[in-house]
Amino acid sequence: MKVLVTGATGFVGQRIVSRLREAGFDLRIASRLPQRLAGTDDAVALPDADAPEEAFLALMRDVTHVVHCAAFNNDRGAGEADLRAVNATLTGRLAQAAAKRAEGRFIYLSSIRAVVGADFSGTIDEATPPAPQCAYGRSKREGEIAMLEAFKHVGATALRLPPVYGEGMKGNLRGLMRLAATGLPLPAAALTAVRSLVSHDAVAGAVTHLLARPMLPRPTYVLADASPVALSQIIAAFRRGYGRPARLLPIPAWPFRPLATLSGRQASWQALMATQICDPSLLASEGWMPETDTLGRLEELARQAAGGSNPYAR
Numbered sequence: 323m324k325v326l327v328t329g330a331t332g333f334v335g336q337r338i339v340s341r342l343r344e345a346g347f348d349l350r351i352a353s354r355l356p357q358r359l360a361g362t363d364d365a366v367a368l369p370d371a372d373a374p375e376e377a378f379l380a381l382m383r384d385v386t387h388v389v390h391c392a393a394f395n396n397d398r399g400a401g402e403a404d405l406r407a408v409n410a411t412l413t414g415r416l417a418q419a420a421a422k423r424a425e426g427r428f429i430y431l432s433s434i435r436a437v438v439g440a441d442f443s444g445t446i447d448e449a450t451p452p453a454p455q456c457a458y459g460r461s462k463r464e465g466e467i468a469m470l471e472a473f474k475h476v477g478a479t480a481l482r483l484p485p486v487y488g489e490g491m492k493g494n495l496r497g498l499m500r501l502a503a504t505g506l507p508l509p510a511a512a513l514t515a516v517r518s519l520v521s522h523d524a525v526a527g528a529v530t531h532l533l534a535r536p537m538l539p540r541p542t543y544v545l546a547d548a549s550p551v552a553l554s555q556i557i558a559a560f561r562r563g564y565g566r567p568a569r570l571l572p573i574p575a576w577p578f579r580p581l582a583t584l585s586g587r588q589a590s591w592q593a594l595m596a597t598q599i600c601d602p603s604l605l606a607s608e609g610w611m612p613e614t615d616t617l618g619r620l621e622e623l624a625r626q627a628a629g630g631s632n633p634y635a636r
Contacts, residue, residue, distance in 0.1 A: 329392030414468030435459035488522030502560035563624025
């Protein structure tokens with residue numbers, strides 16, 4: 323049984339590769355940056371979205387399952403055309419080839435942005451109607467649709483992820499970690515929004531679980547750690563890891579709203595104040611174990627960064 327993992331050199335892809343190897347799976351790994359795969363067994367370059375069909379079919383030689391992690395993310399500043407090419411078109415091409423040649427499952431790492439915008443407040447589960455609000459979200463939703471159409475909704479699944487944390491994380495969580503490292507006092511009342519996060523270990527565990535069990539996956543799953551956390555708790559956890567006091571001041575949030583409007587950052591303010599809770603109970607009911615100590619894991623990431631063992635988090 324061989325598993326093709328795309329995006330194998332990325333933040334989450336690397337952890338999935340490690341977990342699948344630990345579980346005894348035979349792997350073929352593919353990346354859009356093949357120079358990072360030098361010296362790795364059964365490593366190949368991932369074709370571009372406009373490559374001929376034969377290039378995608380060749381990837382599937384002796385492959386049973388596909389885990390598709392390769393993507394353009396929000397933090398890369400890619401334009402809408404590039405996002406659609408990688409997140410939607412490439413996903414569809416891979417799924418079509420897998421449906422023809424692979425006999426098993428196709429797992430696509432999607433995002434909650436495929437269903438809600440950054441300013442959405444509420445609970446997100448598998449029944450949440452898709453209403454992406456940004457180019458990245460639309461491209462991930464198009465990728466989901468292309469995958470499910472290729473597989474006729476049988477054997478293919480999209481894992482909708484909230485922000486993912488772990489060694490090497492990027493995006494907003496990395497920015498919050500850097501902010502925490504400064505020790506600057508922060509207004510606690512402006513950081514009360516509650517968010518779901520998911521560890522890259524939990525994502526890798528979900529992929530391994532879905533590949534190992536005999537039951538076919540459902541078309542979509544929402545992943546998250548067991549409990550959401552407030553932004554103030556995230557900052558405080560990072561600062562504990564850095565050995566700093568929390569320094570969260572009891573300043574009300576209302577003065578910051580007009581300042582955000584005047585500075586043209588109203589959308590960023592609305593996103594900061596939004597509460598987004600992901601409900602992972604569906605996959606948990608099927609035997610997957612979500613992370614239960616989110617704040618402890620965040621604290622440990624900052625502790626590693628302070629000790630110099632996690633340079634990506636600085």
